[in-house]
Amino acid sequence: ILNVEQSPQSLHVQEGDSTNFTCSFPSSNFYALHWYRWETAKSPEALFVMTLNGDEKKKGRISATLNTKEGYSYLYIKGSQPEDSATYLCAPLPMTTDSWGKLQFGSGTQVVVTP
Amino acid sequence: EAQVTQNPRYLITVTGKKLTVTCSQNMNHEYMSWYRQDPGLGLRQIYYSMNVEVTDKGDVPEGYKVSRKEKRNFPLILESPSPNQTSLYFCASRDNRGTSESGKNIQYFGAGTRLSVL
Numbered sequence: 165i166l167n168v169e170q171s172p173q174s175l176h177v178q179e180g181d182s183t184n185f186t187c188s189f190p191s192s193n194f195y196a197l198h199w200y201r202w203e204t205a206k207s208p209e210a211l212f213v214m215t216l217n218g219d220e221k222k223k224g225r226i227s228a229t230l231n232t233k234e235g236y237s238y239l240y241i242k243g244s245q246p247e248d249s250a251t252y253l254c255a256p257l258p259m260t261t262d263s264w265g266k267l268q269f270g271s272g273t274q275v276v277v278t279p
Numbered sequence: 280e281a282q283v284t285q286n287p288r289y290l291i292t293v294t295g296k297k298l299t300v301t302c303s304q305n306m307n308h309e310y311m312s313w314y315r316q317d318p319g320l321g322l323r324q325i326y327y328s329m330n331v332e333v334t335d336k337g338d339v340p341e342g343y344k345v346s347r348k349e350k351r352n353f354p355l356i357l358e359s360p361s362p363n364q365t366s367l368y369f370c371a372s373r374d375n376r377g378t379s380e381s382g383k384n385i386q387y388f389g390a391g392t393r394l395s396v397l
Contacts, residue, residue: 196384207369208322210385253322257384265310265329266337267373267386271321 166190170254170270177244177277184240185273187254191235196257199228199239202272203250211239211252244277251275281306285370285389292360293397300355300392302370310375311353312337312386313345315366322369328353329375360396368392 169188177183189197196215200208212221217232225242241248251272258266283304292298304311312327314337324337328347342364344356353372357364370389 198385200386207388207390208386209388213385265312265327265335266324267312268324268338269314269322271319 166256166258166266166268168254168256168268168270170252170273172273173271174274175276177241177275179244179246179277179279181244182240182242183244183275184238185252185275187237187239187256187270189235189237189254189256189270191232194232194235194256194258197230197237198255198257198267199237200253200255200269201250202253208253239273241275244275246277246279249275249277281387283370283372283387283389285368285392287392288390289393291395291397294361295359298357298360298394300357300368300370300394302353302355302389303351304353304370304372304387305351306372306374306387307350308372308374308387309350311347311370311372313343313353313355314369314371315339315364316369316391317366325355325368360394362396364394365396366394368394 199211201211202208212228214230219230221228228239230237251274253269253272255267255269286301309330313325314322323339325343326345328334371386373386
């Protein structure tokens with residue numbers, strides 16, 4: 165089982181403020197890192213897939229960076245809005261073919277944006 | 280429209296009564312997977328399938344069975360459900376061909392099945 169850690173577990177953010185949180189994973193045997201956004205009463209939806217060290221992806225006000233050498237990824241939300249309230253999950257995809265099927269998720273960071 | 284369809288969405292059953300949760304995808308994906316979500320524990324993988332007739336255990340397979348007789352369907356079977364299997368279940372699929380850069384490895388999730396075992 166991969167040790168995937170997300171911190172903090174939860175965040176309360178004032179509307180308009182920016183925030184960020186972390187996903188840590190074993191840096192060895194790394195292939196790709198997935199970020200998913202999971203709104204209450206819905207199913208998780210993919211945000212980003214990142215593979216390269218130093219990679220940076222952006223979708224609107226949300227962006228993510230990746231450091232494969234030290235095994236972490238940051239997700240940033242700029243100017244948070246109430247619709248950004250969700251649980252954000254990360255999932256590293258290991259490189260070895262015998263664990264290719266095991267996309268293991270972190271426990272998530274729950275973001276609550278209050279007006 | 281790309282879809283992963285789970286049925287039923289809600290199910291209340293009793294201990295020991297066999298049940299099946301169906302999952303179907305219309306994207307011709309090779310890979311399918313089942314997860315359960317419990318408070319404080321995140322998404323945990325139960326079983327996955329890399330292709331037809333190829334299945335393997337995830338992290339929490341005990342008490343579950345799966346089958347993959349055709350590409351689009353991946354049912355989850357609880358032969359003798361117990362109360363500790365009360366949970367929210369998600370089916371997911373992804374395209375294992377191509378590279379992550381092409382975005383083809385992202386997972387598409389079903390809407391979830393909330394199961395209560397009394």
